[in-house]
Amino acid sequence: MFDQLWVWVGIFFIFGSIWGSFANVAIVRIPQGLSVVAPRSRCNGCKTPIRWFDNIPILSWFILKGKCRSCGQSFSIRYPLVELLTGVLFALAFYSVGWKFYLAELLIFILGLVIVSFIDIDHFIIPDKISLPGIIIGLVGATLNPEREVLDAIMGVVLGGGFLWMIAYVYYILRKQEGMGGGDIKLLAWMGAVCGWRAIPFIILFASIVGSGVGLFNMKKKGLQTVIPFGPYLALSALIYIFAGHTITMWYLKIFFPWLE
Ligand SMILES: [Zn+2]
Numbered sequence: 001m002f003d004q005l006w007v008w009v010g011i012f013f014i015f016g017s018i019w020g021s022f023a024n025v026a027i028v029r030i031p032q033g034l035s036v037v038a039p040r041s042r043c044n045g046c047k048t049p050i051r052w053f054d055n056i057p058i059l060s061w062f063i064l065k066g067k068c069r070s071c072g073q074s075f076s077i078r079y080p081l082v083e084l085l086t087g088v089l090f091a092l093a094f095y096s097v098g099w100k101f102y103l104a105e106l107l108i109f110i111l112g113l114v115i116v117s118f119i120d121i122d123h124f125i126i127p128d129k130i131s132l133p134g135i136i137i138g139l140v141g142a143t144l145n146p147e148r149e150v151l152d153a154i155m156g157v158v159l160g161g162g163f164l165w166m167i168a169y170v171y172y173i174l175r176k177q178e179g180m181g182g183g184d185i186k187l188l189a190w191m192g193a194v195c196g197w198r199a200i201p202f203i204i205l206f207a208s209i210v211g212s213g214v215g216l217f218n219m220k221k222k223g224l225q226t227v228i229p230f231g232p233y234l235a236l237s238a239l240i241y242i243f244a245g246h247t248i249t250m251w252y253l254k255i256f257f258p259w260l261e
Pocket of ligand 1: 043044045046047048068069070071072073
């Protein structure tokens with residue numbers, strides 16, 4: 001039987017890849033303080049505006065073999081990858097949430113996470129311009145969404161923001177230098193607003209394990225004072241919490257606390 005569910009999953013994938021194309025623009029322009037809507041995308045080399053038929057998410061990059069049609073300047077493989085990633089995440093969001101209010105909240109959250117993660121990778125910053133409205137949208141969503149508790153979201157903001165702030169403060173006292181960026185603190189507060197306070201320990205734990213693993217690997221190559229962007233690990237962990245948090249928690253409880261049913 002041909003299942004309607006998969007048609008919608010496909011539609012959300014396409015919808016997501018179009019927003020991924022917007023994310024590419026935002027990743028480049030927001031750190032420069034430029035508008036994300038105007039002017040239209042141009043080639044960095046010859047400044048020719050990119051025509052609509054050369055701007056099809058994912059596909060155009062491959063059709064043009066990653067080069068500008070006018071001057072041959074190459075475009076990074078990251079553009080189609082960001083579009084693919086956003087498409088996959090939108091499809092996954094629809095698949096796991098379905099037609100609920102939370103789907104709209106989740107799509108906004110995913111788009112924001114994709115944008116801040118790549119900005120953090122490029123510039124080691126998480127712009128307040130995205131995380132602060134994110135916190136507000138998350139709290140408004142919790143108020144409007146009958147399936148969510150406002151108090152849960154507020155506690156998420158306090159725990160997410162407060163916990164990292166405390167670690168950053170202690171680190172500052174001990175080492176007399178900033179270890180964790182203020183951007184990460186606001187990002188985690190935003191995650192608390194959207195995912196609720198229960199998500200925070202999971203996100204921090206998971207991000208620390210993956211982040212310190214990658215950090216150690218990099219240290220060997222570059223020496224001890226390497227700064228790694230923590231935002232992408234927090235984003236990855238928040239998404240894993242949303243899509244598989246329940247399964248992983250059950251699994252964990254079964255292994256370590258088998259007497260609890
Ligand atoms: Zn060009």
